[in-house]
Amino acid sequence: MKKKNSPALGRVGLLFALPAxxxxxxFVVYPMFQNFILSFKNVDVxxxxxxxxxxxxxFANYIELFTGKDGILGKAIINTLIFTVVSIFxxxxxGFGLALLFSKKFRGSAFFRGVTxxxxxxxxxxxxLLFKFMFASKGGIVNQLFMSLHLIDQPLEWLLEPGLAMTxxxxxxxxxxxxxxxxxxxxxxTTIPEEIYESSRxxxxxxxxxxxQITIPMIKPAIMSVLTLGFVYTFKVFDLVxxxxxxxxxxxxxLVSTYAYQLSFxxxxxxxxxxxxxxxxxxxxxxxxxYIKLINDEEEVM
Amino acid sequence: MKKKxxxxxLFIIGLIVFIIFIFPLYWMLVTALKTQVEIFxxxxxxxxxxxxxxAFAAQLSVSGKTLQGFKNSLIIACGSTIIATVLAIPAAxxxxxxxxxxxxxxxLYFLMTQMLPSTLLLTSLYIMFSKAGLLNTxxxxxLADATLGIPFSIIILRTYFLSIPKELDEAARIDGCSSVxxxxxxxxxxxxxxxxxxxxxxxxxxxxxxxYGITFITDPNMRPITSSIYDYVQQYQTLWNSTMAFGxxxxxxxxxxxxxxxxYIVSGLTNGAVKA
Numbered sequence: 001m002k003k004k005n006s007p008a009l010g011r012v013g014l015l016f017a018l019p020a021x022x023x024x025x026x027f028v029v030y031p032m033f034q035n036f037i038l039s040f041k042n043v044d045v046x047x048x049x050x051x052x053x054x055x056x057x058x059f060a061n062y063i064e065l066f067t068g069k070d071g072i073l074g075k076a077i078i079n080t081l082i083f084t085v086v087s088i089f090x091x092x093x094x095g096f097g098l099a100l101l102f103s104k105k106f107r108g109s110a111f112f113r114g115v116t117x118x119x120x121x122x123x124x125x126x127x128x129l130l131f132k133f134m135f136a137s138k139g140g141i142v143n144q145l146f147m148s149l150h151l152i153d154q155p156l157e158w159l160l161e162p163g164l165a166m167t168x169x170x171x172x173x174x175x176x177x178x179x180x181x182x183x184x185x186x187x188x189x190t191t192i193p194e195e196i197y198e199s200s201r202x203x204x205x206x207x208x209x210x211x212x213q214i215t216i217p218m219i220k221p222a223i224m225s226v227l228t229l230g231f232v233y234t235f236k237v238f239d240l241v242x243x244x245x246x247x248x249x250x251x252x253x254x255l256v257s258t259y260a261y262q263l264s265f266x267x268x269x270x271x272x273x274x275x276x277x278x279x280x281x282x283x284x285x286x287x288x289x290x291y292i293k294l295i296n297d298e299e300e301v302m
Numbered sequence: 303m304k305k306k307x308x309x310x311x312l313f314i315i316g317l318i319v320f321i322i323f324i325f326p327l328y329w330m331l332v333t334a335l336k337t338q339v340e341i342f343x344x345x346x347x348x349x350x351x352x353x354x355x356x357a358f359a360a361q362l363s364v365s366g367k368t369l370q371g372f373k374n375s376l377i378i379a380c381g382s383t384i385i386a387t388v389l390a391i392p393a394a395x396x397x398x399x400x401x402x403x404x405x406x407x408x409x410l411y412f413l414m415t416q417m418l419p420s421t422l423l424l425t426s427l428y429i430m431f432s433k434a435g436l437l438n439t440x441x442x443x444x445l446a447d448a449t450l451g452i453p454f455s456i457i458i459l460r461t462y463f464l465s466i467p468k469e470l471d472e473a474a475r476i477d478g479c480s481s482v483x484x485x486x487x488x489x490x491x492x493x494x495x496x497x498x499x500x501x502x503x504x505x506x507x508x509x510x511x512x513x514y515g516i517t518f519i520t521d522p523n524m525r526p527i528t529s530s531i532y533d534y535v536q537q538y539q540t541l542w543n544s545t546m547a548f549g550x551x552x553x554x555x556x557x558x559x560x561x562x563x564x565x566y567i568v569s570g571l572t573n574g575a576v577k578a
Contacts, residue, residue, distance in 0.1 A: 009400060009481070010400050010401055010402030010403075011402060012396070012400060012481045013396040013397065013399060013400020013401070013402050013405065014396065014400070014402050014404070014405075015396070016392040016393060016395055016396025016397075016400070016485075017392070017393040017396040017397055017408055018393075019389050019392065019393070020389040020390060020392070020393035020412075020452055020456060021393070021408060021411070023385075023389055023448070023449075023452065024411070024412070024415050024449065024452060024453070027423075027427070027445060027446065027448070027449045028415050028418065028423060028449050029415075030426075030430075031422075031423040031426035031427050031430065032418070032422060032423060032426070034426035034429070034430075035422055035423065035425060035426045038425060038426065098319060101312065101315060101316060101319070102316070104312055106309045106312040106313050106316065107309065107313050108313055108316055108317070108320075109312070109316060112316045112317070112319065112320040114564050114568070115320060115323070115324060116319070116320065116323045116324075117560070117564070117567070117568065118327070118557065118560050119323070119326075119327075121506055121556050121559075121560055121567070122510070122553050122556060123509060123510035123512075123528050123552060123553060123556065124510055124512070125510070125512045125528040125531060125532060125552075126528070126531065126549040126552050126553050127326075129531065129535055129545060129549055130326055130327075130329070130330050130546070130549060131326070132535075133333065133542050133545070133546070134326065134329065136540075136542075138342060138540070139341045139342045139346065139540070139542060141329060141346070144344065144345055144346060148345065175323075175326065178323075183568060232417045235419075236418075236419035236420075236421075238419070238420065238421060238512075238513055239510075239512040239513065239528075242512070242513075243512070243532060243535075257419055257420075257421045260421040261421055261424070261513070264421075264424065264425045264428075265424075265428075265517055270425050270429075273421075273425055274425050274426075276421075277419065277421045277422045277424070277425070278422070280419050280421065280422065281418065281419065281422045284417055284418070284419060288414060288417045291417075292410060292413060292414070
C-alpha cells in the first residue's frame with residue numbers, strides 16, 4: 001500500500017474536475033431542479049411570457065395527468081414498460097446467443113462481430129425511418145416477405161394498427177440494441193479463464209451443463225449490468241418512436257418520453273410536460289440506484 | 303479434423319447472422335438507387351434493375367437542404383465534441399489520479415447524469431436558452447449535446463488514466479514538473495488513444511441527436527441533418543428513394559468513423575459501460 005496524496009495535492013484533483021462539474025451543474029442539475037419547480041406551477045402557452053400569472057398549483061398537474069380526462073400518463077407508463085421489457089428480453093437473448101457465437105474464434109468471426117456493431121452507432125432517426133419504410137403497408141419489405149410466405153394475404157397496416165405499431169417499434173429497437181448487449185456480454189465471457197472450461201470438459205460436463213453451471217454464474221456481473229443499463233437506456237427512448245409513430249395510432253405507442261414532449265412542445269403545456277418528465281425520471285432513478293449499488297459492490301471485490 | 307468441421311459450421315451460422323443483421327442497411331442503399339416505380343412493384347426487386355442515381359443527385363444538389371443540414375450538423379457536433387473533450391480530459395485525470403474527499407461522489411454524479419432522459423432537461427433548457435437569446439443559434443444544441451458526451455468521456459478516460467502507471471507522474475514530478483505540466487507533457491500523449499475514443503463518442507452522440515435539434519432550432523436553414531431528414535419525411539411521405547438517399551448522407555460520417563475506428567469504439571463501449 002502506498003501512502004495517500006497529501007490533502008493539498010488531493011485538492012489539485014478537485015480543481016482538475018471542477019470545470020466539468022460546473023458545466024454539468026449549469027446544464028443538467030440546474031435545469032433538472034427548474035423542471036421540478038415547473039411541474040408544480042401552471043406554466044403554459046398563456047402564462048409562459050408572463051411570470052406574474054404563474055402560480056403554484058401543488059400536485060394538480062400530476063393528478064390531472066393520471067386521472068384527468070385527457071391524461072394518459074398511466075397508459076404511457078404501461079406502454080413504456082411493455083416496450084422496454086419486450087425489447088430487453090429479445091435483445092438480451094439474441095445478444096447472448098451472438099456473444100457465445102462470436103466469442104469463439106473462427107474464420108470471419110471478428111469481421112462479422114464488428115459489422116453487427118454498426119446498428120448501434122447509426123443516428124436513431126435514420127434507423128427509425130429505415131424501419132418505418134420496411135414496415136410501410138405499401139412498398140414495405142415486411143409485408144412482401146410475409147405475403148410471399150403466405151403468412152398473410154392482405155398487406156398489414158403495421159404503423160396504423162395499435163398492436164402492430166408497438167410490434168414494429170419494438171423490432172426496430174431490438175435491432176438497434178443487440179450489439180450493445182452482445183459486446184458487453186462478450187467482454188464478460190473473455191474474463192472466464194480457459195482452464196475452467198477444460199476442467200469441466202474433463203469432468204464430463206455437457207455443453208448445456210457448462211453453460212448453466214459455469215458460464216452464466218461467472219458472467220453474472222456483466223449480465224446484471226447489461227440488464228439494468230439496458231432498462232435505463234430503453235425506458236427513455238424518444239427519437240425512434242417519435243420518428244416511426246409519434247406515439248400513435250391513438251396513443252398506442254405513446255411512451256412517457258414522447259408524451260412529455262408532446263405536452264411541452266406540441267400543446268405548450270410546459271408544466272404538465274415537466275411533471276410527466278419527472279415521473280420518467282423517478283422510475284429511472286430507482287433503477288439507476290440499483291445499478292450504482294451493483295457496480296459499487298463489484299468494485300469492493302476488486 | 304473434427305475442429306475444422308465445426309469451424310465451417312460456425313462460419314455458416316456467423317454468415318447467416320451477418321446477412322440478417324446487415325439487411326436493413328443493404329435495403330436502405332438499394333432503395334436509394336431504385337426508381338419509385340420499382341419500389342412499389344410487387345414483388346419489389348431485391349436489387350435495382352433500373353439503377354438510378356437521381357435520388358442521390360437530388361439530395362446532393364446545392365439548392366437542397368441536405369448539404370446545409372450536413373454542414374449544420376458538422377458545426378454542432380464538432381462544437382460539442384470540443385467542449386466535451388476539453389472538459390472531460392482534466393476531470394477524468396483528476397478523478398483517476400488524486401484521492402480527495404468527495405471523489406467517489408463525483409464519479410457517481412457523472413454516472414447518474416449519463417442516465418438522465420433528455421425530456422427531463424428539455425423544457426428548462428428551452429426556457430434558459432430562450433432567455434439567453436440562444437434559440438436558433440448553433441450554441442443551443444452545442445451546449446446541450448455536450449452534456450451527453452461529458453459523462454461518458456469522463457468515465458472511459460478515467461479507466462484509461464487508471465491503466466497508466468502512476469510512477470510516470472511521480473518521475474515527472476521528481477524531474478521538477480508541476481501537476482499541470484506532468485499532465486500535459488507526460489500523461490496526455492500516452493492517453494491519446496483514449497482521448498480519441500472519447501471524442502468519437504461525443505461526436506456520434508451529438509451527430510445523432512434529434513430532440514435538442516428539433517426543439518431549439520426552428521429556422522430550416524440552421525437545422526441539423528437529423529431534424530431536416532425528419533422534416534423531409536413529413537413533407538414527402540412516400541418518396542422513399544430520396545428519403546433513403548438522404549439517410550445515407552446522414553449516416554455517412556458515422557459509417558466512416560466506424561470503418562476507421564472500429565477497434566477503439568468497441569473498447570470504449572465496453573470500458574465505459576462495465577468498469578465505470
